[in-house]
Amino acid sequence: MAESFDSLSPRAALVEIARDFHARGWMAGTAGNLSARVDHKHFWITASGKPKGRLQEKDFLLIRIEDGTVVERLAAPDKPSAETSIHRVIYTLFPDARACLHGHSIDACLAADRAVSAAMGLLLPPLEMVKGFDLWEQNPKVELPLFENLLDVTQIAESVRARFREAAPAVSALMVRSHGATVWGRSLQEAYNRFEILDFLLAYMARAERAG
Amino acid sequence: MAESFDSLSPRAALVEIARDFHARGWMAGTAGNLSARVDHKHFWITASGKPKGRLQEKDFLLIRIEDGTVVERLAAPDKPSAETSIHRVIYTLFPDARACLHGHSIDACLAADRAVSAAMGLLLPPLEMVKGFDLWEQNPKVELPLFENLLDVTQIAESVRARFREAAPAVSALMVRSHGATVWGRSLQEAYNRFEILDFLLAYMARAERAG
Amino acid sequence: MAESFDSLSPRAALVEIARDFHARGWMAGTAGNLSARVDHKHFWITASGKPKGRLQEKDFLLIRIEDGTVVERLAAPDKPSAETSIHRVIYTLFPDARACLHGHSIDACLAADRAVSAAMGLLLPPLEMVKGFDLWEQNPKVELPLFENLLDVTQIAESVRARFREAAPAVSALMVRSHGATVWGRSLQEAYNRFEILDFLLAYMARAERAG
Amino acid sequence: MAESFDSLSPRAALVEIARDFHARGWMAGTAGNLSARVDHKHFWITASGKPKGRLQEKDFLLIRIEDGTVVERLAAPDKPSAETSIHRVIYTLFPDARACLHGHSIDACLAADRAVSAAMGLLLPPLEMVKGFDLWEQNPKVELPLFENLLDVTQIAESVRARFREAAPAVSALMVRSHGATVWGRSLQEAYNRFEILDFLLAYMARAERAG
Numbered sequence: 072m073a074e075s076f077d078s079l080s081p082r083a084a085l086v087e088i089a090r091d092f093h094a095r096g097w098m099a100g101t102a103g104n105l106s107a108r109v110d111h112k113h114f115w116i117t118a119s120g121k122p123k124g125r126l127q128e129k130d131f132l133l134i135r136i137e138d139g140t141v142v143e144r145l146a147a148p149d150k151p152s153a154e155t156s157i158h159r160v161i162y163t164l165f166p167d168a169r170a171c172l173h174g175h176s177i178d179a180c181l182a183a184d185r186a187v188s189a190a191m192g193l194l195l196p197p198l199e200m201v202k203g204f205d206l207w208e209q210n211p212k213v214e215l216p217l218f219e220n221l222l223d224v225t226q227i228a229e230s231v232r233a234r235f236r237e238a239a240p241a242v243s244a245l246m247v248r249s250h251g252a253t254v255w256g257r258s259l260q261e262a263y264n265r266f267e268i269l270d271f272l273l274a275y276m277a278r279a280e281r282a283g
Numbered sequence: 284m285a286e287s288f289d290s291l292s293p294r295a296a297l298v299e300i301a302r303d304f305h306a307r308g309w310m311a312g313t314a315g316n317l318s319a320r321v322d323h324k325h326f327w328i329t330a331s332g333k334p335k336g337r338l339q340e341k342d343f344l345l346i347r348i349e350d351g352t353v354v355e356r357l358a359a360p361d362k363p364s365a366e367t368s369i370h371r372v373i374y375t376l377f378p379d380a381r382a383c384l385h386g387h388s389i390d391a392c393l394a395a396d397r398a399v400s401a402a403m404g405l406l407l408p409p410l411e412m413v414k415g416f417d418l419w420e421q422n423p424k425v426e427l428p429l430f431e432n433l434l435d436v437t438q439i440a441e442s443v444r445a446r447f448r449e450a451a452p453a454v455s456a457l458m459v460r461s462h463g464a465t466v467w468g469r470s471l472q473e474a475y476n477r478f479e480i481l482d483f484l485l486a487y488m489a490r491a492e493r494a495g
Numbered sequence: 496m497a498e499s500f501d502s503l504s505p506r507a508a509l510v511e512i513a514r515d516f517h518a519r520g521w522m523a524g525t526a527g528n529l530s531a532r533v534d535h536k537h538f539w540i541t542a543s544g545k546p547k548g549r550l551q552e553k554d555f556l557l558i559r560i561e562d563g564t565v566v567e568r569l570a571a572p573d574k575p576s577a578e579t580s581i582h583r584v585i586y587t588l589f590p591d592a593r594a595c596l597h598g599h600s601i602d603a604c605l606a607a608d609r610a611v612s613a614a615m616g617l618l619l620p621p622l623e624m625v626k627g628f629d630l631w632e633q634n635p636k637v638e639l640p641l642f643e644n645l646l647d648v649t650q651i652a653e654s655v656r657a658r659f660r661e662a663a664p665a666v667s668a669l670m671v672r673s674h675g676a677t678v679w680g681r682s683l684q685e686a687y688n689r690f691e692i693l694d695f696l697l698a699y700m701a702r703a704e705r706a707g
Numbered sequence: 708m709a710e711s712f713d714s715l716s717p718r719a720a721l722v723e724i725a726r727d728f729h730a731r732g733w734m735a736g737t738a739g740n741l742s743a744r745v746d747h748k749h750f751w752i753t754a755s756g757k758p759k760g761r762l763q764e765k766d767f768l769l770i771r772i773e774d775g776t777v778v779e780r781l782a783a784p785d786k787p788s789a790e791t792s793i794h795r796v797i798y799t800l801f802p803d804a805r806a807c808l809h810g811h812s813i814d815a816c817l818a819a820d821r822a823v824s825a826a827m828g829l830l831l832p833p834l835e836m837v838k839g840f841d842l843w844e845q846n847p848k849v850e851l852p853l854f855e856n857l858l859d860v861t862q863i864a865e866s867v868r869a870r871f872r873e874a875a876p877a878v879s880a881l882m883v884r885s886h887g888a889t890v891w892g893r894s895l896q897e898a899y900n901r902f903e904i905l906d907f908l909l910a911y912m913a914r915a916e917r918a919g
């Protein structure tokens with residue numbers, strides 16, 4: 072086994088991550104999408120509609136960040152993930168982001184249900200695990216940005232851009248209500264680690280008793 | 284690993300699916316049954332009483348859809364699954380169905396308990412995951428058809444036929460109360476994806492707090 | 496993969512079952528014990544204190560049913576499982592029992608907590624899965640025999656003998672409160688299938704909302 | 708598969724344990740740390756910040772128990788785990804401890820939430836599984852030592868030292884609130900077994916209904 076996802080080629084790493092996330096129930100059916108930046112102008116992203124438990128290295132398209140153009144397509148009929156627009160926003164706003172992972176988890180949806188209607192964030196529990204986001208505080212009070220789920224994904228992407236352009240979030244992650252989490256990192260391994268960490272925090276929330 | 288279950292022979296794919304579903308707790312003991320259509324008149328279905336975690340390619344019988352006749356039997360004493368009648372109804376009513384998967388899950392039983400007695404359907408939660416059933420709405424309100432569990436399986440099959448002949452369900456799936464879900468698809472891979480998606484939705488329901 | 500546990504030698508099958516049950520959390524640490532009858536007078540049982548996730552074929556002792564004598568020991572210092580007395584009772588009372596499996600599961604302990612103090616049985620939920628115990632009824636009302644956990648295992652064994660000598664239980668299984676389930680079958684595969692089925696039923700109970 | 712973790716070299720065993728614990732969700736991201744004593748003066752401990760699901764045998768440092776000096780470093784930039792001070796306390800106070808394992812589990816955090824604020828211990832449930840800590844009582848009443856989570860780990864270590872110097876705990880384990888459990892044993896295998904057993908007990912607690 073390779074030492075780190077960063078020692079693999081980006082697409083090989085994303086294939087391993089897809090199968091891993093699928094096995095954990097975070098990419099049921101064809102849900103979710105995974106990307107890795109190649110250079111400051113491009114990223115690979117999963118093609119739309121591929122079963123994530125059986126992803127292959129050819130199931131990716133190379134996207135130009137600036138305008139979303141498909142620069143390279145490994146299989147003729149493939150189309151980029153419907154949520155490519157969100158990945159473009161992340162790579163544009165955060166130049167050090169090297170990978171961006173989006174999955175759907177039951178725990179994430181249940182945890183987000185705890186936020187009142189129209190809340191802009193979800194207070195994460197003050198567990199030691201929060202340190203995985205480089206937050207070195209005792210009993211940290213950190214909010215995960217929360218967005219409404221809209222049928223038109225480009226509108227979600229626009230909300231993300233508008234909010235994060237004002238201020239970067241405290242964690243390199245966001246949650247779309249009734250949908251799932253998106254996590255990015257300065258490396259493939261960091262994005263993977265943080266996706267796991269966020270799900271740990273959300274799973275704890277989904278199961279913890281509501282405060283008074 | 285093959286790219287998709289559809290690139291395998293139908294029985295090889297069903298063996299992989301059986302072991303996968305068994306490992307997830309959806310086919311405990313010999314529970315559940317899996318089938319794949321061969322042509323417009325026939326389908327392969329699992330033999331009765333086989334442990335699904337150790338299924339073999341010879342553990343199938345070829346069934347004529349029209350009358351349920353066993354056309355081919357790979358091992359002499361095998362009998363077709365007791366629930367063959369339900370699969371026959373699905374293949375008869377939905378000519379584009381290529382595979383039909385039935386498993387028993389704890390989450391599915393718990394979710395169905397939320398329906399009032401004699402309810403004909405179970406309202407699925409409006410999660411993004413619903414799109415996996417080709418339903419492209421914001422906050423979709425979709426019902427999973429719900430049937431009572433009867434000792435005589437042919438009566439369940441008859442109820443399914445009677446109801447679905449009137450109108451096809453919104454999702455290519457049904458639930459038998461205190462028993463489990465049956466999901467079909469236009470390909471083996473689609474049936475597999477949708478079984479996963481339905482279980483995700485039912486698991487969410489089983490754990491979500493009851494409204495009001 | 497072998498077609499059935501019955502196509503393996505008894506000890507090879509029990510080693511596979513131990514690793515499987517360990518991976519599912521039913522044999523944490525060295526918990527649980529597994530046995531298989533060799534002939535009407537003897538059975539192999541796991542040695543005491545072996546980590547079940549790493550069990551080996553030499554980690555068994557051959558026991559005489561009648562008096563518990565160790566007839567064969569594959570490694571000099573091994574002692575038979577502390578719960579050998581319960582296995583002896585099962586093989587004595589049920590001549591067609593070929594295998595007996597005992598594990599500890601969180602769900603089993605939680606489900607048993609639902610029984611009132613000193614209850615002699617636990618009503619199993621009327622799920623389709625109950626048919627795996629050869630009970631072909633609609634909405635079956637079946638009780639799992641429940642025993643108190645005592646420090647002296649031979650006293651538990653004596654309670655089992657006394658109660659089952661009067662009447663065989665409706666299911667080939669019993670539960671010791673705050674401890675775990677014991678399941679037997681007419682073959683290794685049947686015992687394995689039924690252990691899975693019983694855990695499914697107990698896991699459903701542990702999670703279902705209390706009636707009333 | 709090796710018979711026991713003790714038949715492997717200490718670092719090879721810890722690599723296997725790390726991947727196992729990671730797969731179970733007890734070492735999400737880079738969380739947790741694992742060590743094994745080499746002689747009465749030294750132990751190997753995981754380097755800081757390594758993803759535990761992909762740990763390698765070179766990801767360890769050799770530490771002198773007495774003063775925490777790094778005696779051997781297999782990769783130049785590696786630093787010992789931030790929680791090395793807790794491991795040093797355990798090896799100092801308990802000369803027969805050969806391995807010490809620290810992970811973060813959701814169940815452990817949820818179970819600890821049941822203790823009132825500032826409680827010094829968590830009463831473990833009286834399950835049969837408690838015997839895995841060499842406690843041979845009927846309905847054992849055993850407390851798991853509970854410590855507050857502090858940003859400065861050396862202060863946690865100091866609290867552990869101060870309390871355990873007075874009296875050894877009833878179980879070879881401790882819990883840091885909102886953080887995770889640390890378990891030690893007289894062998895690698897025993898530490899592993901007991902980590903599993905403790906998590907079983909804490910998972911039961913997290914799910915059991917509150918008394919009263």
